[in-house]
Amino acid sequence: MTAVAIQGTLDEIGMPLVSTTFVVVDLETTGGGPDGNEITEIGAVKVRGGEVVGEFDTLVRPASSIPPFIAVLTGITDYMVAGAPRIQSALPAFLEFARGSVLVAHNAPFDVGFLKAACEVTGTLWPTFQVLDTARLARRVLSRDEARDCKLSTLARLFHASTTPNHRALADARATVDVLHGLLERLGNVGVHTVEELALWQSKVTVAQRQKRHLSEQLPHAPGVYMFTAPDGETLYVGKSKDMRTRVRTYFTASETRPRMTEMVSIATGVTGIQCATPLEAEVRELRLIAERKPRYNRRSRFPERGSWLKLTVEAFPRLSLVRQVRDDGSAYLGPFGSRRIAEAAMTAIHEAVPIRQCTQRLSASPSSAACILADMGRCGAPCTGAESAAEYAVHVDQVREAFTGDPGPLVRRLLERITALAGQERYEEAAVRRDRLATLVRSLVRSQRMASLASVPQLVAARRREVGGWELHVIRHGRLAGAEVTPPGVDPRPAVEALVATAETVQPAPSPLPAATAEETECVLRWLETPGTRLVRVDGVWTLPWPGAGAYTAVADAREDDQRAARPFADRRPLRPLR
DSSP: OOOOOOOOOHHHHOOBGGGOEEEEEEEEESSSSSTTOOEEEEEEEEEETTEEEEEEEEEOOOSSOOOHHHHHHHOOOHHHHTTSOOHHHHHHHHHHHHTTSEEEETTHHHHHHHHHHHHHHHTOOOOOOEEEEHHHHHHHHSOTTTOSSOOHHHHHHHTTOSSOOOSOHHHHHHHHHHHHHHHHHHHHTTTOOBHHHHHHHHTOOOHHHHHTGGGGTTSOSSSEEEEEEOTTSOEEEEEEESSHHHHHHGGGSTTOOOHHHHHHHHHOOEEEEEEOSSHHHHHHHHHHHHHHHOOTTOOSSSOGGGOEEEEEOOSSSOOEEEESOOOSSSOEEEEEESSHHHHHHHHHHHHHHSOOOOOOSOOOSSOOOOOOHHHHTTSOOOGGGTSSOHHHHHHHHHHHHHHHHSOOHHHHHHHHHHHHHHHHTTOHHHHHHHHHHHHHHHHHHHHHHHHHHHHTOSEEEEEEEOTTSSEEEEEEETTEEEEEEEEOTTSOSHHHHHHHHHHSOOOOOOSTTOOSSOHHHHHHHHHHHTSTTEEEEEEESOOOOOSSOGGGGHHHHHHHHHHHHHHSTTOOOSOOOOOO
């Protein structure tokens, strides 16, 4: 028999990277997201076989003015773009330039997101590009010894890019080209030579993941909680989903890229599911199981008992104390705080606003001790020396108690005045520190008042219509989910409500302001109750929030995040550190 040589097809061989056309693109925009922001510059470099074969660069005139801080960051001003084309002209020209190529960008979700949004606005059809994100690629190729992160500036230095990134589109695209070539050179050393091999390498699934796909087959397509278990029965990880089987299946595919989850799957020998009536019940059960079993691969919600509280003590001259437990002792409490550091920041903010004493000794009704330095600084009325009577001191205490349970306005306004004064003196660092403390205090006040209001309600029954018909029903008692049920489409839900109320868990109230559940559980319930479409069926007692209350100052609490987003509008906030 004579052997006949058969030439392989291109589909069998694959498209070699050396002959693939890449278009590396970078955008400058008026903000950090496509919602409400526009493109101001498009820069792109077309490369093939390691050589530059073309460049595309154009400014784009947005419909609105470029914000001043963006102009400072990028150097692009309204004057520069006054004669530039609109996006309706620039976008088709770029798409024609990039047609038939593999689209490359550093932080590709940002650039591709803006381009797709521009296509939608202009009525342009978005071509089907294969997209390569050099930031994510670097995360898998590089080690932490080589690069502390995968920012473009870091990688440009690592690969000795001929162009330094400077927040201008073409310059950043040129730098990304050098980064791309450096990464592809590394991949060539591990046998990645075609576009198909590159796609497969990026979606690489470990053998352990593939071998354990069968573990998801026993789970139903229903909302619930799933638990990965070790050979000795230890619970490794607890999660929740609206569709348990579909969610667990993703742990055995390329969509799961978290290193700790890959490690967990390699250890796990079983997955147990607990079906729940509603997604809210699944969310609550997840929190309870994590707190109970403390799985080592869950990072959040494992130790709710470690929360801290600020306590306004009950004594002749009350003070603030940091405690672990809430007791029914007549004291006012604020919390819980996730860490002692956050609690101390809120306490410092209160001390800056109110001259309440900070010493820890117990004072009698007629003290006669020596004053500390805080009295000399005007931050304490020195009740320890008798300079301030119990009645005079009680004014400060009442302000703190009112802030905990009602209107924190006097404290907030006092702190804002000091922050404004510091900024006026150009002491911006000090102003920022005080702003952060104020934001921490307001957030904790809002959270505490919302939880306390629900915790005071003996029973609340609420319902929400399901997308497939019927109703989700929940019974909440003292802030704790006591029962959950669903009704089928076309059936009167009232008998189900009565049955659910009769069979729901009996819940005893906790000392105020503590709910009868963990803070996270009560917050989950509150989020569900506040979702549009939720209806209150029955409320035993009164469910109210103080007015004016801490909720009136949420804008103050958001000021820190708003300032940080404005200072770094284009920051890639994904955790893109090298995996190895």
